[in-house]
Amino acid sequence: MFGLSVKFENNNDTLMLRTSLLCVVLLSSVAILASFIISSSSASATVAMQSQVSLTSKVYVIRTEKNADGVEQEVLKTPNDVVVIPGDRLKFILSYKNETGQIIEGFKAVNPMPNAVQFSQVAEEWAEISIDGGKNWGELQYLTVETKLPSNAAITSNAAQSDTAQSDTPESNAAESDTPESDTAESDTPESDTAQSDTPESDTVVKRAAGVADVTHVRWVFDKPIEVGESGELSFEGVVK
Numbered sequence: 001m002f003g004l005s006v007k008f009e010n011n012n013d014t015l016m017l018r019t020s021l022l023c024v025v026l027l028s029s030v031a032i033l034a035s036f037i038i039s040s041s042s043a044s045a046t047v048a049m050q051s052q053v054s055l056t057s058k059v060y061v062i063r064t065e066k067n068a069d070g071v072e073q074e075v076l077k078t079p080n081d082v083v084v085i086p087g088d089r090l091k092f093i094l095s096y097k098n099e100t101g102q103i104i105e106g107f108k109a110v111n112p113m114p115n116a117v118q119f120s121q122v123a124e125e126w127a128e129i130s131i132d133g134g135k136n137w138g139e140l141q142y143l144t145v146e147t148k149l150p151s152n153a154a155i156t157s158n159a160a161q162s163d164t165a166q167s168d169t170p171e172s173n174a175a176e177s178d179t180p181e182s183d184t185a186e187s188d189t190p191e192s193d194t195a196q197s198d199t200p201e202s203d204t205v206v207k208r209a210a211g212v213a214d215v216t217h218v219r220w221v222f223d224k225p226i227e228v229g230e231s232g233e234l235s236f237e238g239v240v241k
Helices: 043-049 151-167 172-179 180-196
Strands: 003-011 015-025 034-039 056-068 071-078 091-096 106-113 117-122 127-130 145-149 204-209 217-221 229-240
Touching: 091 106
Parallel strands: none
Antiparallel strands: 003 015, 015 034, 034 106, 056 071, 056 091, 091 229, 106 217, 117 229, 127 217, 145 204
16 A cells, blocks of 8 residues: 655745655564655745645565576565565665756755664665664764663672672682681772772763664755756665564
8 A cells, every 4th residue: 555645834935845655565464664754945935835846655575586597686576566574675766856847956855764674775875874863864884873881780790790700719819818807807998999989970881883773764965956857766775674
C-alpha cells in the first residue's frame, strides 16, 4: 500500500513541502515506514504556494537473479512481487522535478530512517548522515557515538579489580599477614583515602566510531539551484531488521 500526502507551510518566505511515503509489507508484522521532508527557500512564497513540486517516492526489494547467460545480477522488485523477510535489502528512491515555474535555491531533503529498516548506504557521496535524530550532520566515517558510564558502574569495576588482586595474592604474602593489627591498620589507611579520591564525581563518557546501525537520518543539501523543469533522483539502501 502506497500513500503520498503533500503539505505546504509559509513561514517568513520559506516554503516547506512535506511528503510521506507509506510502504507496509506484512510478514511476521514487518512494517516499513519511509517519510521524506523537503524544504526550499523562495523569494516569493505566495507564487510558490500556487505552484506544484512533482515528487514520486518508491521502495524496492533488491534481489539477485541469474540472467539468460547464467550471470548473477541485482534486480529491483516491488514489495507486492515478493515476500519480504528480515535481512532483505531495500532501495528507497525519491524522484523530484521543479514545476514551480521559478528557480529553487537551498533545496534540502531529509529522510528519517524507518524503525524497521537499518541504514546500509546512500547513493550520493555528498549526502549527509545524522546519528542523533537530525541534530548534527556529517560523513558517517567522521561521526562518533558517546556512551555514558554511570559512576556506580565505575566503582563496581574498581571493587571487582580489588577483589581479584586480593585473591591472586601469593600464600607467602598471606603469611606476612601475621603482622600486628595496629601496623596493618596504619598501612591500610592511606589506601582507603586513595580509593575515595579515585571515585568518579560524574559519569564517564566513552566514545566509539559510529556505524550503520546508529544512523537515524539521511539528508541531501543541494549546493546548486534547481532550474525550472529540472528533475532527478535521490536514493539510499537499507536492510529489513
